[in-house]
Amino acid sequence: MEPFSPRMARLVRALQALPGVGSKTASRIALHLVHKDRSGGEALADALHDAVANTTVCKKCRNISDVEVCGLCANEKRDAKQLCVVETPADVVAIERSGGYSGRYFVLHGHLSPIDGVGPSELGVEVMSARVKTEGISEVIVATSTTAEGEATAIYISDMFEESDVVVSRIAHGVPVGGELEYVDMSTISHALRGRKPIDSG
Amino acid sequence: MEPFSPRMARLVRALQALPGVGSKTASRIALHLVHKDRSGGEALADALHDAVANTTVCKKCRNISDVEVCGLCANEKRDAKQLCVVETPADVVAIERSGGYSGRYFVLHGHLSPIDGVGPSELGVEVMSARVKTEGISEVIVATSTTAEGEATAIYISDMFEESDVVVSRIAHGVPVGGELEYVDMSTISHALRGRKPIDSG
Numbered sequence: 001m002e003p004f005s006p007r008m009a010r011l012v013r014a015l016q017a018l019p020g021v022g023s024k025t026a027s028r029i030a031l032h033l034v035h036k037d038r039s040g041g042e043a044l045a046d047a048l049h050d051a052v053a054n055t056t057v058c059k060k061c062r063n064i065s066d067v068e069v070c071g072l073c074a075n076e077k078r079d080a081k082q083l084c085v086v087e088t089p090a091d092v093v094a095i096e097r098s099g100g101y102s103g104r105y106f107v108l109h110g111h112l113s114p115i116d117g118v119g120p121s122e123l124g125v126e127v128m129s130a131r132v133k134t135e136g137i138s139e140v141i142v143a144t145s146t147t148a149e150g151e152a153t154a155i156y157i158s159d160m161f162e163e164s165d166v167v168v169s170r171i172a173h174g175v176p177v178g179g180e181l182e183y184v185d186m187s188t189i190s191h192a193l194r195g196r197k198p199i200d201s202g
Numbered sequence: 203m204e205p206f207s208p209r210m211a212r213l214v215r216a217l218q219a220l221p222g223v224g225s226k227t228a229s230r231i232a233l234h235l236v237h238k239d240r241s242g243g244e245a246l247a248d249a250l251h252d253a254v255a256n257t258t259v260c261k262k263c264r265n266i267s268d269v270e271v272c273g274l275c276a277n278e279k280r281d282a283k284q285l286c287v288v289e290t291p292a293d294v295v296a297i298e299r300s301g302g303y304s305g306r307y308f309v310l311h312g313h314l315s316p317i318d319g320v321g322p323s324e325l326g327v328e329v330m331s332a333r334v335k336t337e338g339i340s341e342v343i344v345a346t347s348t349t350a351e352g353e354a355t356a357i358y359i360s361d362m363f364e365e366s367d368v369v370v371s372r373i374a375h376g377v378p379v380g381g382e383l384e385y386v387d388m389s390t391i392s393h394a395l396r397g398r399k400p401i402d403s404g
Contacts, residue, residue, distance in 0.1 A: 029220055034266060
C-alpha cells in the first residue's frame with residue numbers, strides 16, 4: 001500500500017527529477033525535508049523557485065545568469081583577450097574551481113551533432129565569432145569534451161578562425177595529475193604519448 | 203572565483219540541506235534543475251513548498267499526514283487490533299513496502315534518551331496507551347531500532363502493558379533474508395542464535 005500521504009507522494013515523485021535519484025532516495029530526501037529539516041525544506045523550495053523563474057542566459061557568454069550580462073562577462077579584472085569555449089555551464093564551474101583561468105567564457109550548450117539536429121547555429125557559434133571580432137579577442141581556447149562530437153566541434157571552431165589572426169588552442173589531454181599509469185585507460189595513455197613535450201629543465 | 207550567479211549560489215547552498223549532499227553534488231543538481239530540466243525544477247519547488255506548508259502530524263498515529271487523521275488510520279480495511287510502534291515516519295514506509303503488515307501504526311518520533319531530554323511524554327506514549335485502551339487493541343508490536351535506546355524504549359513500552367491483557371511483541375532480529383553468515387556482523391549472529399526456533403517440518 002502507498003505509505004505516503006498524497007502531498008508527500010507528489011514530493012517523492014518530483015524528487016525523482018534529480019539526477020541519480022530513484023524512489024528510495026527520493027523517499028529519504030522527502031522525509032528529511034518535510035520532517036527533520038522543515039526550515040531547510042522551505043528555504044530550498046524558495047531558492048529553487050527563484051532560480052528557475054528568474055535566471056536567464058547571459059547575452060554575451062550564454063552562461064546561466066541572473067541579469068542580462070553575467071558577473072564573469074562584466075568583471076573587468078578578467079582577461080578580455082582570452083575566450084574559453086565550453087559545452088555546458090557545469091564546465092564553467094569546473095574550470096573556475098581549478099583557478100587556472102582568468103579570461104572570459106562562451107557556453108555552446110552542446111556540441112555539433114547532426115544526427116540530433118544540432119548544427120553551428122544551435123550552438124551560437126556566429127554569436128561567438130562576432131564577439132571575437134568586436135572585442136578583439138586574440139585567443140580562443142576550445143575546452144569541449146574529448147568525445148567524437150566534442151572533437152568535431154573543436155575542429156569546426158578552429159576552421160572558423162583559420163583566415164584570421166586569432167589563435168585557436170585546445171586544452172591538453174593526458175594522464176590526470178596524481179594519476180597512476182596502471183589505472184589510466186588506454187586511449188588517455190595513447191593521447192598522452194602523442195602529446196608528449198620535451199622536459200624543460202630550466 | 204564564485205562560478206555561480208547569486209541566485210544559483212543561493213540554490214546550491216540550499217541544496218546542501220539534503221542528506222549526504224555536499225557542494226559538488228549540490229552544484230550538479232542545481233545546474234540540472236535550472237538548466238536541463240526547468241519544468242522538473244519548477245514542479246519540485248511547488249511540491250516541496252506544498253508539502254512543507256500543508257502537511258501535519260496525524261492526531262492518531264503521529265505519522266506525517268495531509269489531514270487530521272491519516273489514510274492509514276482512516277483505512278477500515280486495516281486490522282484495528284494490531285498497533286505497530288516505530289521510531290520514525292521512514293520506518294512506516296519501510297514496513298509498508300515489505301507488505302508484511304496490515305495493522306495500524308504509532309510513530310514515536312524518536313526513542314527514549316534521557317541525555318537528550320527525551321522522556322516518555324516527548325514520545326507521546328500516553329497518547330499511544332490511551333489509544334490502545336479506547337480502541338481495544340490486542341497486540342502492540344514494538345519495531346523500534348536495535349540500538350541501546352531503541353531496546354530501552356521497547357522495554358519501557360512492554361512494562362507499560364504488563365498489568366493488562368495486551369500482548370506486547372518485538373519484531374524478530376536475526377540474519378537478513380538472503381544474507382550469508384560470512385558477511386553478517388557478530389552481534390546479529392549471536393542475536394540470531396539466541397532467537398533460534400524449532401524447525402516446524404509441518
